[in-house]
Amino acid sequence: MVDLHCHILPALDDGAKTIEESLAMAEEAIQDGITHVVATPHACTEYPFDFAKVRAAKDDLQQRLEGRLTLATGCDFHLNHENLMVLKKNPAPYCINQKDYLLVEFNEFSIPPAMDHTLHELQLMGLRPIITHPERNGILRSQPERLQAWVRIGCFVQITAGSLTGVFGQGAQEDAWNWIRQGLVHFVSSDGHNTGRRPVKLGFALEAIADKHGSAVAQSLLVDNPRAAFHGEALPYTPELAATVDRRKRKRFFFF
Numbered sequence: 734m735v736d737l738h739c740h741i742l743p744a745l746d747d748g749a750k751t752i753e754e755s756l757a758m759a760e761e762a763i764q765d766g767i768t769h770v771v772a773t774p775h776a777c778t779e780y781p782f783d784f785a786k787v788r789a790a791k792d793d794l795q796q797r798l799e800g801r802l803t804l805a806t807g808c809d810f811h812l813n814h815e816n817l818m819v820l821k822k823n824p825a826p827y828c829i830n831q832k833d834y835l836l837v838e839f840n841e842f843s844i845p846p847a848m849d850h851t852l853h854e855l856q857l858m859g860l861r862p863i864i865t866h867p868e869r870n871g872i873l874r875s876q877p878e879r880l881q882a883w884v885r886i887g888c889f890v891q892i893t894a895g896s897l898t899g900v901f902g903q904g905a906q907e908d909a910w911n912w913i914r915q916g917l918v919h920f921v922s923s924d925g926h927n928t929g930r931r932p933v934k935l936g937f938a939l940e941a942i943a944d945k946h947g948s949a950v951a952q953s954l955l956v957d958n959p960r961a962a963f964h965g966e967a968l969p970y971t972p973e974l975a976a977t978v979d980r981r982k983r984k985r986f987f988f989f
């Protein structure tokens with residue numbers, strides 16, 4: 734399996750704290766049947782992205798793993814104005830394996846309508862945006878039609894493996910499964926942060942998806958599609974998008 738999203742490099746963000754923890758995460762990944770991992774530290778205000786540092790940390794970990802796991806770098810790109818300005822100058826360092834797929838993370842509190850245009854702008858730059866774990870974003874869960882519209886214009890969607898088993902709550906779990914069924918999902922990744930609650934493991938998701946949707950779909954979401962993105966190639970599997978997405982009745986939250 735190929736993991737496109739994880740925080741395995743040490744002391745760069747809220748993922749691995751030490752090189753020992755990185756190595757333990759890598760061992761778990763290898764045992765789980767993962768062959769390729771893209772190290773994607775956050776690129777946001779709290780954790781500014783420094784490509785030289787990221788690359789050096791990846792090279793060090795790669796050397797210690799002696800070819801037992803293939804590493805590349807990318808980032809968990811927080812989509813805001815400042816970040817976008819920097820990206821425009823030189824996008825490759827931020828992209829998966831320095832090709833053209835870019836993991837894009839949204840704010841949990843507001844996603845202005847202008848974001849629709851921003852995603853298109855990224856595409857005009859030659860990038861292929863991948864929306865990361867929308868099932869864990871309250872705004873997107875309450876407006877799945879926006880996600881659907883982004884997929885229609887050629888964006889991709891990655892969900893977190895743990896969401897499928899309820900690690901991020903029942904709502905995220907239900908939407909993750911709904912969206913696979915409705916053809917909105919292109920990748921399942923670990924978003925691993927540690928060896929505890931958020932490990933670099935995908936085997937359980939491969940099995941669970943194979944049980945519900947067949948092994949061909951599972952293989953596409955966890956092996957073939959992420960492998961293509963790793964190499965900057967077109968995806969071999971693009972699911973058929975349902976005509977409409979379910980908009981479940983949800984509790985309304987009022988902010989004062």
Ligand SMILES: [Fe+2]
Nearest residue numbers: 738740809924
């Ligand atoms: Fe992440």
